[in-house]
Amino acid sequence: MKNDANPNWFANSPLSRINIEKDQEAFFKARLANPDSLVIPLWRGEPLMTDGKPAFLSAAALPEFPKSADVILLGLKDDRAYFGVDVSAAASAETAPFTDIGEYVQLRIAAGVITRDDLAIIGQARWYFEWRRKHRFCANCGGETRLEAGGAKSRCVECEEEHFPRINPVAIMLAIHEDSCLLGRGHQFPPGFVSALAGFIEAGETPEEGARRELFEEAGIVIDNVRYQFSQPWPFTCSLMMGFLADARGREITMDTEELAEVRWFEKDDVKAVLNGETRDFNVPPKFTIARQLLERWVKE
Ligand SMILES: [Zn+2]
Structure with missing residues (x-):
């Protein structure tokens, strides 16, 4: 639908x-x-x-x-x-x-x-x-699995256990403070490219809790009012991306240098100018990413 x-x-x-x-x-x-x-x-x-x-x-x-x-x-x-x-x-x-x-x-x-x-x-x-x-082999017994008709699940030829596609949930969030948002860059990305921070949701955690934990772990930022916006199936990593906006309590950053190469606050007007292609002071993810859609939604708020 x-x-x-x-x-x-x-x-x-x-x-x-x-x-x-x-x-x-x-x-x-x-x-x-x-x-x-x-x-x-x-x-x-x-x-x-x-x-x-x-x-x-x-x-x-x-x-x-x-x-x-x-x-x-x-x-x-x-x-x-x-x-x-x-x-x-x-x-x-x-x-x-x-x-x-x-x-x-x-x-x-x-x-x-x-x-x-x-x-x-x-x-x-x-x-x-x-x-x-x-996931070609059964997680229950190690036997070979075959797709069932239609392909939406597989079944083990040895123990007959059914296996459904694994979906990896990810929280991706834009922390906001007054007229700025927090963007960062992992070590795998080139300088000048920044995005919303994201992380896998852990077992026993809600997406909102995952969003809070990730922002605190990676940037030392405490957030309130975590607001779900929309989600995106992300076929490259079999992830379900869940996008949030959230209010940061303050601007002081403590960066996790193992996870990130850079993280800082960006003014809304500067983000707008980049989204509209008016400047190239920094780069944001392409339109087919949920990170970009979060930014587009925030600048329109
Ligand atoms: Zn099996």
Whole structure:
């Protein structure tokens, strides 16, 4: 279902998801055999693209894929089924299937080109294949797992335990003090690039508690009034990003130098100028990130 209140890329998929427990197998097979169904191949998370668009193929092309390739049912749009096929077994993007009609493009690059609807569909496919890549064996007994029909879960061939996609919850938060917000940079990012601070939520913690803990650990900032804004499925790390705005009690920073290379307060007018492309005094994350969407929301407040 559409949720127009969520501004995030990878969210708001146009597909309705299918979970028909009883006859999932029959439904899956019938839709795979229907040439009206569409298939998007991904090589190691990179979608096949042609002319700046995802190359959705007819399901009639399925016999041309390797038999071992994982196939997942993503959902339905206008009664047409969409599937993702993982062609990662190919040694390179150049030798993967269907390079005669297009090329496999990094998702971060594709994200800036394709429609939001297509990005949500492809992000979903990438998410499942990323989960599948990292969870091929049963966490219960170590046996091999196989995708169940549809691909939304896997099952162990030894002990028959069911396994569902692992979703890693992350709190990402913008601490605000008067007309400034706190932005920082991890060691992995180049100088001049700053973003909202973020961290994985720990077991037994609420997202709001995680947000408070992370800001205190990384910057020594105490926050109140932690306000949930929106969330984003983030297929690169199988994370569910939960975005917050929060009020800082003060401005004094104690930086965790192991986690961060830089963290400081930025005035709203300066952030606005960067968001609008008027200055390049510093760089913020691209529009397809939730960090950017938090900044956009804050400057409009
Ligand atoms: Zn098992």
